[in-house]
Amino acid sequence: MNIFTMVGIFRRILLLRTPLRHLRPHRTLSFAARLSPVDLNAICCSSGQFVASTRKLHVGTDGPKSPPAAGAPERLPFSRVTEEDLAFFRKILPGRTITDPDLVESSNVDWLKSMKGSSEVLLRPQKTEEVSQIIRYCNSRNLAVNPQGGNTGLVGGSVPVYDEIILSTSLMNNILSFDSISGILTCQAGCVLENLSLYLEERDYIMPLDLGAKGSCQIGGNVATNAGGLRLLRYGSLHGTVLGLEVVxxxxxxxxxxxxxxxxxxxxxxxxxxxxxxxxxxVITAVSILCPRKPKSVNVVFLGCETYEQLLKAFQLCRGMLGEILSAFEFLDSECMRLLNTHLKLPNPISDCPFYIVIETSGSDPKHDAEKLHNFLEEAMASSLVSDGTVATEESKIKALWSMRERVTEALTHDGFTYKYDISLPLEQIYQLVIDMRQHLGGRAKSVVGYGHVGDGNLHLNITSSTKDPALLAAIEPFVYEWTASCRGSISAEHGLGLKKRNYIYYSKPSQAVGLMGNIKAMLDPKGILNPYKTLPDDVK
Amino acid sequence: MNIFTMVGIFRRILLLRTPLRHLRPHRTLSFAARLSPVDLNAICCSSGQFVASTRKLHVGTDGPKSPPAAGAPERLPFSRVTEEDLAFFRKILPGRTITDPDLVESSNVDWLKSMKGSSEVLLRPQKTEEVSQIIRYCNSRNLAVNPQGGNTGLVGGSVPVYDEIILSTSLMNNILSFDSISGILTCQAGCVLENLSLYLEERDYIMPLDLGAKGSCQIGGNVATNAGGLRLLRYGSLHGTVLGLEVVxxxxxxxxxxxxxxxxxxxxxxxxxxxxxxxxxxVITAVSILCPRKPKSVNVVFLGCETYEQLLKAFQLCRGMLGEILSAFEFLDSECMRLLNTHLKLPNPISDCPFYIVIETSGSDPKHDAEKLHNFLEEAMASSLVSDGTVATEESKIKALWSMRERVTEALTHDGFTYKYDISLPLEQIYQLVIDMRQHLGGRAKSVVGYGHVGDGNLHLNITSSTKDPALLAAIEPFVYEWTASCRGSISAEHGLGLKKRNYIYYSKPSQAVGLMGNIKAMLDPKGILNPYKTLPDDVK
Structure with missing residues (x-):
């Protein structure tokens, strides 16, 4: 039975039974691989720094030849790596103490290519005991360490700022145990998220998180950054799903x-x-995590709404009627659609609307899921909450629908220099920030667009300009942060603070909280050797 | 359509559509109210202390007339409450500074009546600012404080050990906000869990946790003790669902x-x-928590299994086939059933089996849920994983089925002096502990029974004896803790450590972790005034 026959105005009437793992292979990564240097500059956050010069790396000197860009913190008085230090590392990690500048290079530069450190040593331990020996030594020698997973972070947290030793978890990639009854996986920190997903899917389970960067990011880095991603709406945050950690x-x-x-x-x-x-x-060296069963059925639907209020009502209806099978509720606005049309030649799969929603369901019974979706769509249309929509089933169609949400970032890079903000807000206020920003900026910006994980209260606000425009930036900031703070929102919903955003922390955290963070840092890392210049603001030492 | 007609051997063929809130009203509390003093002594943990004498309470003296029972920690050198202190408290909390011994009495005694403190002051703030003023004053005066919510804890964490000032959150019972779109509730710490549940159910939501003590326990205490309860299998722990806290x-x-x-x-x-x-x-003064939508359909089924291995296979099948609607998977063994029959005259609703399971489903579509349950039951029977079973629909029948699981504790109190253990273990090993304990004790115990939240890996192991038996206790401990530690289990799955279990912490936590706990305590509470003698073992100061 075609369960959508009653919903006459839906133009694509297709049922979908595609395993989730096929839906999003390396999407963001393959996009990044296509970026030109200009694009990479463009997607750099307003607060980011980009060090263009390629420095010659060397050991035992007075440090990097080129200082980091203006605005970076001063180098703290850590020791510099000596030949004696290298001899110690080589004894612990024979063949895995990397000092060839060409080989260290990629670990010095972040994924967006917006940050570049000048580390001269990359260590690649395989065991926790090796990490322990390294860190103990570095602490005794006052050598700074930059722990690094897949290096896919977006706020400059995963690369050195100066000459910190890079401690990579890439070779710590063993699965330690999996309990097929409880669904509890225990593995080393360097396991790549996608590899874990593939391992679990063969055993009828999935990871409770999924990211665009899953082909590179590592579970240790995911946990260290409290990665959000695409399944948070359904399976919650890592604070709930991580059951255990081993930490040096x-x-x-x-x-x-x-x-x-x-x-x-x-x-x-x-x-x-x-x-x-x-x-x-x-340094997280191993992770134990609770994994959900693999859904037997996944459906995706793309809908149009006339107002943000209708979109919210549709979300409420959706939570009630799709209930336990709802796994994603994402949105984009008509400005996003315009950029997709203009720059990527992606046609709108439905009629033009001010707002678009992408809904995904995951469940254990294909027939039940299809019926629930049908009932929801019927009700949403009868209540005039949505004005048009389409459902996809073939894998290519599913990807096409998802790409309308996921390629907005790419479309933006073609629109000009992009100022990017990753904001958490109460659901009711999410789109008001976009409206107020447009009004506030008047005609100064080229485009002001809003999209994101609306089901999680997470707005991606992006503003483009033909070229880098300090006057425009001054109009955006601190306006965007003050607006967010006035609603008790978060100025970093899922990306963390890293180097780039650490000094904006007071917009989301009171000084008591930041002070307590400083006390915790001082208690656990009194010399401050672990990932210095990150997370904590400059005024917390 | 009666969807269970195909499952011929099920003796109760009933469909159930009862709101969850009606299922468990005050069960544990009403049970407690029926206990005699002898019973209350009996359910005291082996490590508990019971101070039978009723002390005369007074102010500004050298402390309690009767010292706590042997084995209790020594009183730390906190100041004693003076008339000047009381004058200060009365100024901040006029009419809410309680010193009448008869009124303070109930806050000195824990819910099991196994612990009794000798506090002479009960403070009842209404606002966070009042709590702040009190704690600041107590810190400056070196006065110890016992924060108290609903006082339903089971490990002696919620009552004073000596003369600590009792700071009750009972009057901090306002709901601060509820967002009907996101389901996020923000309230003061003293809101009673059941009141929050009723408030939410009127708005088509539920709390993500449910406890037997919900009629008395408060959300602040729930969070402070990381309460587990009956919905953890479905909605996860408070580490995932609590979104924000205000803490003094x-x-x-x-x-x-x-x-x-x-x-x-x-x-x-x-x-x-x-x-x-x-x-x-x-002291937690306010909580923000993410609430799930109220299920439209709830089903309960009671099944029998021949072996624990079959029970585990049934759980695995259940997770796959019931998937997203599974909300409880509990078990009891045949010894529990014998005690229910013998002491409470509760008849077995199915034929005799070595193991019994209680499964609950909660979903958004009654028809779909019933079909899923039917398909699961058919498959479980076809695979001989279950040998008998019954499904209930009328409220009285539902309660009867649930009571088979929930009244085991009550049945145990009639069986004799009970040694109680609340253990977390890998699922595969849960019942082996019961078997090994029986073998280890030989004929020395009257009964050795196992039941609990098997879906969460949580075993309640209970051992009875005609009278209190130090030799039996010596045979049980440290055997039970060593056995648990050898499986990397937890010696307190959901009850916490409080006063009673704090010194057993090393069976579940390595010394580094306990040392770090001590450092955190010293950092946040350098004078140790907050709930002294609790959680941390005696050797961590």
Whole structure:
């Protein structure tokens, strides 16, 4: 039975039974690979720095030849790596102590190519004990360390600022155990997210998080940055799904909180401290995580709304009628659609509307899921909450629908220099920020667009200009941060603070909280060797 | 259509459409109300203390007349409450500074009546600012404080050990906001869980946790103890669902982390520190929590299994076929059934089996849920995973089925003196502990029974004896803790450590972790005034 026959105005009437893993292969990565240097500059955040010169890397000198760009923090008085230090590292990590500048280079530059450090040493441990020995040594020698996972972060948290030693978890990529009854996976920190997903899918499970960068990002980095991603609406944050961590502390001690239990109330939940601390409190070496069963059915629908209020009502209806099978509720505005049409030649799959929604369902019974979706669509249309829509089933069509949401970032890079903001707000206020920003900027910006994970309250606000425009930036900031703070929003919903955003923390956190963060940092890392210059603002030492 | 007609051997063929809130009204509380003093002694944990004498309460003397029972920690050198102190409290809390011994009495005794403190002052603030003033004053005066919510804890964490001032959150019971689109509730810490549930159900939402003690327990206490309860399998722990906290620190500072956002990656997630810290790091004054939509359909089924292996296979099948609608998977063994039959005259609703399962489903479509349950039951029977079963629909029948699981505790109190253990284990090993314990004890115990939240890996192991039996206790402990530790289990799955279990922490946490806990305590509460003698073991000062 074609369950959508009653919904006459939907132009694509297709049923979908595609495993989730096929839906989003390396999308963001393949996009990044196509960027030109100009594009990469363009997608750099307003607060980012880009160091264009390629420095010659060397050991045991007075440091980098080129200082970081203006606005970067001063180098703290850490020791510099000596030949004796290298000899020690080589003894622990024979063949895995990298000093060839060409090989260290890629670990010095972030994924957006907006940040560039000048580290001369890349260490690639395989075991926790090796990490422990390295960190203990670095702490005793006052050598700064930059822990690095897949280096896919967007706020400059994953690369050195100066000559910090890069400690890569890439070779720590073993799965330690998987319990097929409880769905609890335990693995080393360097396991690539996509590899874990493939491993689990063969066993009828999935990871509770999914990111565009899954082909490169590592689970340790995901946990260290509290990655959000595409499944958060359904499976919640890593604070709930991570059950245990093993962490090497700044003094080299191994903190074993690697319990793989759903319930454990024996004292403070220490692992939580390290989730989202961006490598500044310890180096995560292993992770235990609760994995959901693989859904037997996935559906995707693309809808149009006349107003943001209708979009919100549709979300409310959707939560009630799709209930436990809802797995994504994303949106984009008509300005995003214009950029998709103009720059990427992507045609609108439905009629023009001010707002568009992408809904995904994941469930255990294809027939039930299709019926729920049908009932929701019928009700949403009868209530005039949506004015047009389409459902996809073939893999190519599904990808086409998802790409309308996911290629907005790419379309923006073609529109000009982009000022990017990743904001959390109460759902009711999400789009008001876009409207107010447009009004505030008048005709000064080329485009002001809003899209994002509306189901999670996460707006991606992007503003373009023909060229880099300090006057425009001055009009955007601090307006955007003040607006966000006035609604008790977050100035970094999912990307973290890293180097780029750390000094904006006071817009989202009161000074008591920032002070307590500083106390925690001082307690766990008194010399400040772990990922210096990151997360904490300049005025917290 | 009666969807169970094909499952011929099920003796109760009933469909159920009862709102969840009607299923478990005050069950545990009403049970407690029926206990005699002898019973109350009996359900005291092996490590508990019971001070039978009723002390005369007084102010400004050298302390309690009767010292606590042997084995209790020594009183730390806190100041004693003076008339000047009382004058200060009365100025801040006119009419809410309670010193009448008869009125303070109930706050000195825990819910199990196994612990009794000798506090002479009960403070009942209404506002965060009042809590702040009190704590700041107590810190400056070196007066110890026992934060208290609904006082329903089971490990002696919620009552004073000596003369700590009791700071009750009972009058802090206002709902501050509810967003009917996002489902985010923000309220004061003293809101009673059941009142929040009723408030939400009127708005088509539910709380993400449900406890037997919901008629008394308060959300602040729930968060402070990281309460697990009956919905954890479905909605996860409070570390995932709590979005924000307001906490008064030991120096009186108000830490405002009361964000009501699903995503916020601006720095360390400080609120996590206070979830499960049992009031030892700060006083939670307000909570923001993400609430799920109210299910439109709830089903309950009671099944019998021949072996624990079959029970686990049934769980696995259940997770696959019931998927997103599974909301509880509980078990009891045949020894539990014997005690229910013998002491409470509860008949077995199905034929005798070694193991029994209670499964609950909650979903958004009654027809779909019934079909999923039917398909699961058919498959479970065809695979011989279950040998008998019954489904209930009328409220009385539902309660009867649930009571088979929930009245085991009550049945145990009639069986004799009960040694109680709340253990987390990998699912595969849960029942092996019961078997090994039986073998280890030989004929020394009267009954050795196992039941609990098997879906969460949480075993309630209970051992009875005709009378209190030190030799039996010596046979049980440390055997039970060593066995648990050998499987990397937790010696307190959901009850916390409080006073009773704090010194067993090393069975579940390595010394590094306990040391770090001590450092955190020293950082946040250098004088140790907040809930002293709790959570941390005696050797951590």
């Amino acid at each position: 502390l700044a003094d080299g001690q191994v903190l074993d909180c690697l319990a793989s239990l759903r319930k454990d109330n024996t004292g403070y939940d220490l692992k939580q401290l390290f989730i989202g601390s961006e490598g500044t409190l310890g | 620190l030991a120096d009186g500072q108000v830490l405002d982390c009361l964000a009501s956002l699903r995503k916020d990656n601006t720095g360390y997630d400080l609120k996590q520190l206070f979830i499960g810290s049992e009031g030892t790091l700060g």
